[in-house]
Amino acid sequence: MNKFIILIILSAEIICGQSFHSSAMRKLFADHLFCAQDYIRAIEEYEKYYRITSEDTVLFKIALSYLKLENYDNAASRLIKFTPESEFYYKSRLEYLKSRILARDYLTIKEFADNSSIKNELKLLNMSFLLYDYVMPEEKIFLLPFDGSELNTVTGLYRHKINPPEKSPVIAGLLSAIVPGAGKIYTNQISDGLTAFVLNGLFAFLSYNNFKHDHQFRGWLFAAAGSLFYAGNVYGSAVSAVIYNSRVEQEFYKNAYDFLESKNYFIGEYEFCR
């Protein structure tokens, strides 16, 4: 009877007092950490659990956690492990493409999804065309995977990529050489352009006026200052065109990434934390 009582107590220990570090408990805790967005600790717990169970869901969540931590290479190395038998196979491919886009590894995307027939993978592939210096396909072919509300934005991005609204630094410089400040106005720096025009005119007038009144020194002084200002304005207009182009390019990439973010990289939502 005594032995029996001891065994009852031991059984209770096995059933209820099992370690909070056991696999089952660890998974519960890791899920909690994942949903609380403590991804570093979630990864640590999931990894320990995965070593024992090799569960697909856990591997997928490890990859998602790495993505959230912006550790794209570690995420990709997990996402590539999924086989077509896994329920996460299609999602993992999309997440893999997302990780490559975020890591700016566009060449891998082309290799990975070039022969794909899955619509969302083709969407991501085409978006990578926009983000990299590829020769762009025909508009119709490019737009083929996109539909509905996506079409307008993607068409705009495509046309921007084909024909970017850039300003020529040479034209900007030449314009400023002919009419001081005109190059700045050409690059949308209207107030700078007007200021340059007025100041160049002022220096020219001061120089002319001083020569006229036989103030040779002051005449040369203003002429020299005006020349420097003129040359600076020509150079500044060319630089302004370069800056304008860089801003246009940055805006284009921002719009493309914002579009991808708004569409969640065509992946859809998960129900892990609902």
Next chain:
Amino acid sequence: MISWSQKITLLVSMNSAGKLIVTFLFICSVSLTAQTGLGSLVDFADSLYKAGNYFDAITEYKRLLFFDEEGEHKFHANYFIASSYKEGAIYSEAVRFFTLAEISSASIDQIYDCRIETVKINILRRTTDRANKIIDQMISDHRFYDKKNELKYWKGWSMIFSNDWEEASNQFRDISPDHDLFTFCSKVNDSLYNESLARIISYILPGSGQFYAGEYLSGSLSLLWNALWGYLTFQAFIEDRVFDGFVIANFLWLRFYNGNVYNAEKFVREKNSIITGRALDFLQYEYKGMKP
């Protein structure tokens, strides 16, 4: 050793009183074991914290919070998660968990500890306005009436980190005129240069601000340049060369005059920065009292 089948046979063959006793024993064991399990988790987390392994300590305290359904260790876990984050200089998370600890606190002392730790974090991350606000609220809170000196102590520290050494010394003097930090802060305050004074005397006599800051060469050069351009400006106006006078005054004299004021302020700030830096080094490495 009794097998599971034997156990079940024995249980079935028992009379009702026996079954009752076994059930009672089982329930007692279950609850006791769960408590012991959480207790060992607390011990494990505490040992990690004491060993300075703060990352793992946070994990274990979070595990404790997750499995502690009764909320028995809620204060302890939140408090030490916050302390671990503080040790790791992740101050925003530390403040968040001290607030959670305060919500689950069971006594005035625990509330006090959480708030003081929040004050210390605000001092460390130099959000001293927030630290002062919390301290002022605590001073006016009758529950902390007996902690007034301690609160003044931390307000003094907050003032040190606000770079207001005079107010810091006032706070420590209020605790005791013999307070170590009162003497120390007063000395630091006395050795600081006055930026406004440097600016004003530089406006009156160019170069004097730099002299005040101990930068004699820079002060002399400033004085000479200003004297030269001032002289040339006046000379031009006296000789009716109004345009020259404006050009020299605007492009030369005014630049050197403004530069002299700017320089004087810059030197004073640099000197003060060295003095306060040394003072903070002393407090960090040499001072033996409580620190944030």
